[in-house]
Amino acid sequence: MIDDGKITVLIGPSGCGKTTTLKLINRLIERTSGDIQFDGISIDKIDKIQLRRSIGYVIQEIGLFPHYNVFENISVVPKLLGWDKKKIKNRVKELIELVNLEYDEVVDKYPLELSGGQRQRIGVARALAADPKILLMDEPFGAIDPINREILQDVFLTIQERLKKTIVFVTHDIREAIKLGDKIAIFNKGTLEQYDGTLSIIKKPKNDFVKNLLGKNAELNFLEFVKAEKLLKNNFIIVKSFEEIKKLKSKCYVFFDKKYEGFLTLNDVKNKRKNLRKEYINFDNSVLEGINIMFKNNIHYLPILKKGEVIGVLEYNSILGE
Amino acid sequence: MSYIKYLSYNYEKIIKELLNHLQIIGTALPFAIIIGVGIGLLISKNRKISQIVLYIANILMTIPSPALFGIMVILLAPFHMSLGKPPAIIALVIYSLLPMIRNTLVAVKTLDKRMIESAKGMGMTEFQILFKIKIPLSLPIIMSGIRNSVVMGVGVATIGYYIAAGGLGYFIFAGLSRGRYEMIITGVILLAILGIGLNYLMLKIEEVITPRGLKIK
Amino acid sequence: MYIFSYMFSNFDMVIQRTLEHLFIFFLSWFLSSAIGIFIGIYITREKRKKYTNLALSITGITQSIPSVAVIALIFLFMGIGKITAITALFLYGLVPIIFNTTSGIVSINSNIYEVAKGMGMSERDILYKIEIPIALPAIFSGLRNSAVINIATATVASVIGGGGLGVIIFTGLSHYNAPMIFAGVVPVSILAVGVDAFLGALEKKYVSKGLINEI
Numbered sequence: 244m245i246d247d248g249k250i251t252v253l254i255g256p257s258g259c260g261k262t263t264t265l266k267l268i269n270r271l272i273e274r275t276s277g278d279i280q281f282d283g284i285s286i287d288k289i290d291k292i293q294l295r296r297s298i299g300y301v302i303q304e305i306g307l308f309p310h311y312n313v314f315e316n317i318s319v320v321p322k323l324l325g326w327d328k329k330k331i332k333n334r335v336k337e338l339i340e341l342v343n344l345e346y347d348e349v350v351d352k353y354p355l356e357l358s359g360g361q362r363q364r365i366g367v368a369r370a371l372a373a374d375p376k377i378l379l380m381d382e383p384f385g386a387i388d389p390i391n392r393e394i395l396q397d398v399f400l401t402i403q404e405r406l407k408k409t410i411v412f413v414t415h416d417i418r419e420a421i422k423l424g425d426k427i428a429i430f431n432k433g434t435l436e437q438y439d440g441t442l443s444i445i446k447k448p449k450n451d452f453v454k455n456l457l458g459k460n461a462e463l464n465f466l467e468f469v470k471a472e473k474l475l476k477n478n479f480i481i482v483k484s485f486e487e488i489k490k491l492k493s494k495c496y497v498f499f500d501k502k503y504e505g506f507l508t509l510n511d512v513k514n515k516r517k518n519l520r521k522e523y524i525n526f527d528n529s530v531l532e533g534i535n536i537m538f539k540n541n542i543h544y545l546p547i548l549k550k551g552e553v554i555g556v557l558e559y560n561s562i563l564g565e
Numbered sequence: 566m567s568y569i570k571y572l573s574y575n576y577e578k579i580i581k582e583l584l585n586h587l588q589i590i591g592t593a594l595p596f597a598i599i600i601g602v603g604i605g606l607l608i609s610k611n612r613k614i615s616q617i618v619l620y621i622a623n624i625l626m627t628i629p630s631p632a633l634f635g636i637m638v639i640l641l642a643p644f645h646m647s648l649g650k651p652p653a654i655i656a657l658v659i660y661s662l663l664p665m666i667r668n669t670l671v672a673v674k675t676l677d678k679r680m681i682e683s684a685k686g687m688g689m690t691e692f693q694i695l696f697k698i699k700i701p702l703s704l705p706i707i708m709s710g711i712r713n714s715v716v717m718g719v720g721v722a723t724i725g726y727y728i729a730a731g732g733l734g735y736f737i738f739a740g741l742s743r744g745r746y747e748m749i750i751t752g753v754i755l756l757a758i759l760g761i762g763l764n765y766l767m768l769k770i771e772e773v774i775t776p777r778g779l780k781i782k
Numbered sequence: 783m784y785i786f787s788y789m790f791s792n793f794d795m796v797i798q799r800t801l802e803h804l805f806i807f808f809l810s811w812f813l814s815s816a817i818g819i820f821i822g823i824y825i826t827r828e829k830r831k832k833y834t835n836l837a838l839s840i841t842g843i844t845q846s847i848p849s850v851a852v853i854a855l856i857f858l859f860m861g862i863g864k865i866t867a868i869t870a871l872f873l874y875g876l877v878p879i880i881f882n883t884t885s886g887i888v889s890i891n892s893n894i895y896e897v898a899k900g901m902g903m904s905e906r907d908i909l910y911k912i913e914i915p916i917a918l919p920a921i922f923s924g925l926r927n928s929a930v931i932n933i934a935t936a937t938v939a940s941v942i943g944g945g946g947l948g949v950i951i952f953t954g955l956s957h958y959n960a961p962m963i964f965a966g967v968v969p970v971s972i973l974a975v976g977v978d979a980f981l982g983a984l985e986k987k988y989v990s991k992g993l994i995n996e997i
Contacts, residue, residue: 269900296902306897310915310990319911320901353992369901379900627978628971629934631951635963639785642960720848724938727955737854741941749854756851764846 245426248407252424254414254456259430261413265379268411269295281377296320299370299378299408303385306366307354313339313365314350320373338368343398360391367399371406378410384419396422417456421445422468429453441465463531466562471533471547472526474562475555479506479546488512495544497553506556508544523548524557533557571747583755585731589650590718593657597714600658601665602707606695608666609673619670622663630721633660638728653722653730660721661714668710672703705775712767719760723752733759788954788961789968796950800969803936803946807973810868811932814875815925821876822883822921823909834888841881849874849935857942867944871935875928882927886920887913919993922985926978933974937966947973 245251253261266272268279270291279286286294307316314335321331339346342364354362363383370378384392384399396419403410414420420427421441428438429452437449445461448454479495482488488496488507496512498504498519505519522540524533526549533545534557543559572579608615628636637652646652676699684694726734733755740748789796824830825837856870890913898908914921940948947970954962 266900271896271899292902292904294902295900298900298902300897300900302893302897302900306893308894308898308912308916310918310992312992319903323902323907353990355992623978624975627930627974628967629937629974631934631937631948631955632967632970635951635955635967638955638958639960639964639967648958716846719846720850723848723850727952734850737850738941741854741857746858749858753851753855753858757847760846760848760851761843764843 245409245411247409249425250403250410250412250423251426251428252412252414252420253428253430254417254420255430255436257415258432260433261415261428261430262381264428264430265381265411265413268377268379269298269300296323296373297375297377299372299375300380301366301370301378301383302381303383307362307369309354312351312353313357316354316365317369317372319369324373334372335368338371339365341371341402342368359387360395363387363395364398367402371402371408376409378408380410381413382415383412385414385416392419399423417458417461418464421461421464429456442469466531466534467529469530470527471524471530471557472549472554474530474557475526475547476558476561477555478558479544479553479556481553495546495556495558497546497556499553502551503546503548503553506544506546508542522546523553525549526554530557530562534559534562568747568750572751575751579736579751579755582731582733582735583759586719586722586725586733586759589653589657589722589725589730589732590715592650593654593661593718594711594715596654597658597661597665598711601662601710601714602669604662605666605669605707606673609670615670619663619667622666625659626663630656630660631724631727633721634724634728648729650725650730652728653725653732656724657718657721661718664710664713664717665707668706668713669703672706673699675706676702701776702779705771705779708767708771708774712764712771715767716760716764719756719763723756785961785964788959789965792965796947796965796969799945799947799950799966800973803933803948803970803973806864806868806871806939806944806946807929807933807936807977810871810936811875811929813872814879814928814932818876818879818924818928819883819921822880822887823913825880826884826887826913828905834884837884838881838888841877841884844877845881849931850938853935853939853942862943864944866942867936867939870939870942871932871944874935875932878927878931879921879924882920882924883917886917886924889920890916915990916993918989919985922981922989926981926985929977929981930974933970933977937970 253264255261263272267274268286270286281289308319311319317335317338318331321334326334335350336346339349344361344364349357349361349365354365357365363386366383367380370380384395387395400423412423414423424441426439427441427444429436429444431452437444437453439447442465444453445457445465448457478493479497480493481497481499483498483500494509495506496508497506503523505521506523507516507519511520520540520542522536522542523546524536526547533547537543537545537557537559545557546553547555547557604618608618625633633656634652637656638647641647641652641655680698680702681694684698689697722730722732723734723737725732726738733752736748736752736755740746740752821837825833852874853867853870856866856873860866860869894912894916895908898912903911936944936946937948937951940946940952947966950966951963951970954960954964954966
């Protein structure tokens with residue numbers, strides 16, 4: 244089961260079957276048993292060529308066609324689908340801008356004239372050209388240096404936030420898997436070891452293989468990449484003044500009167516603390532930053548703000564669950 | 566039956582012309598290598614000049630070999646050298662230059678710049694860099710240029726017959742004009758064996774002189 | 783001026799031999815090109831992949847046989863005449879074109895195929911939009927090679943009745959007649975250099991700039 248609009252990462256050592264699995268989806272390799280379905284329809288019932296044209300496909304760096312310039316590379320599938328020229332041109336422009344490149348600067352260039360990072364962005368733009376629902380990506384950032392890889396991953400996540408494609412992403416880098424994956428499928432020697440939400444896997448690795456793959460820093464990696472809003476809890480009460488804190492019902496009291504004013508924890512209230520704590524975290528900052536703030540101030544709660552509104556709190560004890 | 570008879574009557578002539586043929590190629594080769602590789606190395610530093618030289622060599626290569634022999638005859642006539650082996654050898658040298666120059670250039674230009682840099686950084690002199698780095702690493706490519714020249718030379722040298730240089734061309738051209746099939750067959754077989762054999766031999770040499778580190782691919 | 787004497791006094795004949803040369807060259811080269819490219823594409827199709835290397839080694843070896851030997855060999859089977867010459871030229875010219883077309887296609891990175899397929903290109907799309915354009919520099923170098931070899935070999939083919947400028951050159955050589963040699967050498971050289979330059983211009987026009995790897 245691959246979730247719509249989410250990134251599913253396939254990970255495992257080389258030869259584990261992750262790339263093969265990817266290629267089964269666009270039928271570059273045919274299955275010998277089992278079934279793959281889109282919206283309940285077996286892919287065997289869809290014409291192979293049509294199927295592939297409706298799925299974006301990105302592989303490592305070299306996948307750009309060397310004899311085509313950037314424009315021609317991006318417009319391959321739209322041309323195959325018979326779009327008219329104007330529509331193609333608009334689409335190419337839109338895509339180049341989407342991947343944060345200057346249209347006029349790169350459109351006439353050939354792959355050999357681009358940097359590794361630029362090539363990869365064009366690769367992603369090309370896969371998105373015909374607006375496919377599904378995107379298959381096979382170690383797309385594998386050949387790129389660490390710094391640029393981080394940048395590309397961030398660009399990629401921003402794009403995904405907007406487009407909400409269903410993405411199947413192959414990598415052998417666990418950091419990348421944790422950063423990008425909503426769900427992770429872990430493969431070993433042709434078998435699926437574990438398939439679950441990223442956090443669930445980190446919390447409950449099924450066996451030693453998964454544990455070793457995750458490594459010692461899995462939780463930290465996860466917290467570094469996951470946004471605060473994803474782990475928000477609702478066990479807080481909004482109050483306007485101290486008077487409203489009567490019955491000690493909640494562990495966290497957020498003061499909010501048209502705007503965020505601060506908060507107090509249950510302990511603060513018990514200790515009769517008078518001045519409000521002013522700390523908070525933005526919804527799109529990482530949980531790790533939140534933990535940092537909590538450490539510095541020796542608190543177990545931190546309100547999460549989005550556009551001035553309090554949408555929840557980070558709760559130290561529940562960040563990594565029970 | 567008659568062909569075996571022909572061979573037994575003429576084997577001395579066959580061996581003589583075969584040696585003649587090899588002699589023409591063999592004499593031309595060292596000159597071609599020294600001049601070709603030398604020019605290649607000399608001009609490799611300058612992009613403009615190397616382009617011009619390649620262009621000229623390309624045109625010389627494009628001229629059909631019989632025509633080049635003709636030109637040699639005309640040019641060497643004033644020196645009374647227009648018949649015999651010298652014009653054949655000179656024509657062959659000129660003909661062999663292009664593959665030599667081109668491959669030398671390609672070899673030197675494709676050398677990894679970082680490697681030269683680190684050689685310099687380690688304190689190698691220009692001279693050491695040339696003999697310890699550039700030449701060993703470009704030898705395989707240069708060698709394939711030499712192979713090209715030799716294989717071409719087998720064919721080109723046949724025209725030597727027309728300017729009294731001898732060689733296997735005799736069996737073909739004299740055979741054709743006299744209508745002697747056994748001569749033609751002899752020529753065809755020897756030329757084919759020579760071409761294929763020398764090509765094979767040179768490939769083997771290429772393999773041997775390629776540094777082991779370059780073979781792993 | 784002495785050197786031009788033969789050319790000027792036999793101008794019509796030189797022109798006629800040049801046209802003859804051009805005709806023999808063009809006919810045989812055109813056939814080599816069309817059939818050679820076709821064979822190169824045919825043997826590189828997916829289902830025939832296992833024969834591709836065989837074809838490369840056969841054509842590789844054949845290229846090391848001197849053209850003179852091939853001409854003489856074909857003469858042994860077909861006797862004297864223009865058809866013999868054209869056949870020999872056609873066969874000899876076929877080899878570099880098959881070799882280059884094949885190696886050009888074979889050396890295309892397998893990733894390119896994978897992406898092309900993954901994007902939903904049909905085999906036909908892949909052939910016309912990917913394989914031929916990317917192999918084009920190699921194909922062109924085969925065509926140019928073949929043309930230059932053909933024009934030179936056509937000169938030699940005059941000895942088996944092929945006609946052309948070889949007649950003037952070889953007669954000149956055997957009579958040790960410099961002006962006569964010159965009268966053949968000049969047009970045949972111009973022909974070879976001209977055809978090569980023409981094909982070079984075509985190559986420049988049709989090969990994608992993305993493929994030009996400056997040395």
